[in-house]
Amino acid sequence: MTLVLLVTGCTGHDDRSGLRAGAADAGDPYVPGYGNGGYDVAGYRLRVRYDPADDRLTGHATVTATATEGLSRFNLDLAGLTVSSVRVDGANARHARDGRELVVTPARGLPRGARFTVDVEYAGVPQSVAESTLGGGGFLATADGAIALGQPDSAATWFPVNDHPSDKAGYEVEVTVPDGLAALSNGVPLGRTSGGGWTTWRWAERAPMASYLSFLVIGDYRVDTGTHAGRPIVTAVAASLPADGPAAASVARTGEIADFLAERFGPYPFEAYGGIAVADERVGYALETQSRPVYGPGFFRSGRPDPGVVAHELAHQWFGDSVSLARWSDIWLNEGFATYAEWLWAEHDGGPTAQRSFELRYAATDWSEPSVDPGRAGMFGTAVYQRGALAAHALRRTVGDDAFFRILRAWTAERRGGTATTADFVALAERVCGRRLGALFDAWLAGGTAPALP
Numbered sequence: 331m332t333l334v335l336l337v338t339g340c341t342g343h344d345d346r347s348g349l350r351a352g353a354a355d356a357g358d359p360y361v362p363g364y365g366n367g368g369y370d371v372a373g374y375r376l377r378v379r380y381d382p383a384d385d386r387l388t389g390h391a392t393v394t395a396t397a398t399e400g401l402s403r404f405n406l407d408l409a410g411l412t413v414s415s416v417r418v419d420g421a422n423a424r425h426a427r428d429g430r431e432l433v434v435t436p437a438r439g440l441p442r443g444a445r446f447t448v449d450v451e452y453a454g455v456p457q458s459v460a461e462s463t464l465g466g467g468g469f470l471a472t473a474d475g476a477i478a479l480g481q482p483d484s485a486a487t488w489f490p491v492n493d494h495p496s497d498k499a500g501y502e503v504e505v506t507v508p509d510g511l512a513a514l515s516n517g518v519p520l521g522r523t524s525g526g527g528w529t530t531w532r533w534a535e536r537a538p539m540a541s542y543l544s545f546l547v548i549g550d551y552r553v554d555t556g557t558h559a560g561r562p563i564v565t566a567v568a569a570s571l572p573a574d575g576p577a578a579a580s581v582a583r584t585g586e587i588a589d590f591l592a593e594r595f596g597p598y599p600f601e602a603y604g605g606i607a608v609a610d611e612r613v614g615y616a617l618e619t620q621s622r623p624v625y626g627p628g629f630f631r632s633g634r635p636d637p638g639v640v641a642h643e644l645a646h647q648w649f650g651d652s653v654s655l656a657r658w659s660d661i662w663l664n665e666g667f668a669t670y671a672e673w674l675w676a677e678h679d680g681g682p683t684a685q686r687s688f689e690l691r692y693a694a695t696d697w698s699e700p701s702v703d704p705g706r707a708g709m710f711g712t713a714v715y716q717r718g719a720l721a722a723h724a725l726r727r728t729v730g731d732d733a734f735f736r737i738l739r740a741w742t743a744e745r746r747g748g749t750a751t752t753a754d755f756v757a758l759a760e761r762v763c764g765r766r767l768g769a770l771f772d773a774w775l776a777g778g779t780a781p782a783l784p
């Protein structure tokens with residue numbers, strides 16, 4: 331049987347086999363060129379070795395996917411690095427580079443619905459992403475190791491990937507580093523083995539994960555491994571930061587803060603907990619990397635702990651990580667609820683009430699900036715965060731505490747592990763409350779003038 335016989339009646343294809351080239355991006359105008367079309371990834375198995383002595387990374391990625399259309403060829407995203415071999419279902423495949431695209435032409439086409447495996451061998455000195463919106467994104471070589479982190483772009487700087495949150499997948503990561511260094515990533519720790527001066531650390535994130543939520547942190551860290559609520563908790567603080575300093579004290583509250591949020595948002599969505607405080611000043615942000623956020627040093631510069639940033643990044647485990655964006659223009663769904671979690675935590679922790687935070691922010695808001703579809707340049711703008719949180723509180727004031735938290739819990743339960751849009755959220759809120767809420771969301775998220783206080 332030949333593969334092409336399985337595909338009949340198709341039109342508009344660019345060759346006579348009924349197969350065509352998969353799209354070279356996910357069609358998201360905020361990240362042109364990112365992601366790809368024609369397949370859906372189920373899992374990544376990444377085996378990488380990194381040597382801080384020469385910054386060289388050697389990798390073997392195994393990507394398991396299903397063709398969503400008949401494919402004569404398809405793309406993966408890979409920035410920099412040199413590919414030495416690509417195999418599809420064990421057979422050598424032709425491969426070519428086109429900017430940050432890796433174009434793979436299998437020896438035989440892939441019919442729609444076919445499950446296939448791609449093995450990519452690659453190596454090189456990984457590069458950062460100079461134009462990253464959040465700053466300092468992608469792979470950073472550090473004094474003692476490396477940090478691969480960033481939103482929206484980081485994953486493609488260290489492995490071949492369908493680099494868009496609309497294609498979530500499970501991950502197994504093995505990282506081999508010189509003995510004495512830690513190698514941290516997402517999910518459950520699966521132990522480590524040493525030999526010949528190298529140590530391999532193994533991690534598994536089995537819940538679907540968006541590519542930008544993957545990370546690597548390699549270096550000299552104090553690593554704490556324990557159990558919280560029956561699940562592994564792994565925290566780590568750069569050895570150059572004080573053991574009793576504000577970063578360590580903040581990360582140490584991870585379990586307590588996750589439990590506080592779970593009481594409001596529903597069960598914690600992942601198999602592991604954690605948090606990592608890095609010391610590299612180029613990481614000027616914290617990121618909600620799945621099951622184990624990474625915190626840059628700026629949050630702790632005052633000398634005081636910052637549990638608010640921990641509440642923000644842990645809130646993303648529900649809003650952004652478990653329920654992910656189908657497209658970046660809805661990023662307020664992530665940042666609005668994470669910011670609102672900061673208000674909730676502040677009230678719980680002896681700070682201002684959520685109502686007071688709402689009033690202060692309402693008075694300070696520039697209503698000309700929308701939080702829905704803020705434009706690529708506005709992805710991490712104030713409106714996305716603050717108008718999003720204002721909208722959350724306005725919804726709470728309008729429907730009442732009971733209905734508000736029922737909406738949040740229904741959202742995190744029904745959309746767990748998937749992706750969603752603003753329209754999905756509004757529809758769910760209307761269904762839970764049995765009333766129309768479109769005008770409320772329009773006014774608080776996108777209206778050009780201050781909405782009436784609810």
Ligand SMILES: [Zn+2]
Pocket residue numbers: 618642646664665668
């Ligand atoms: Zn955030």
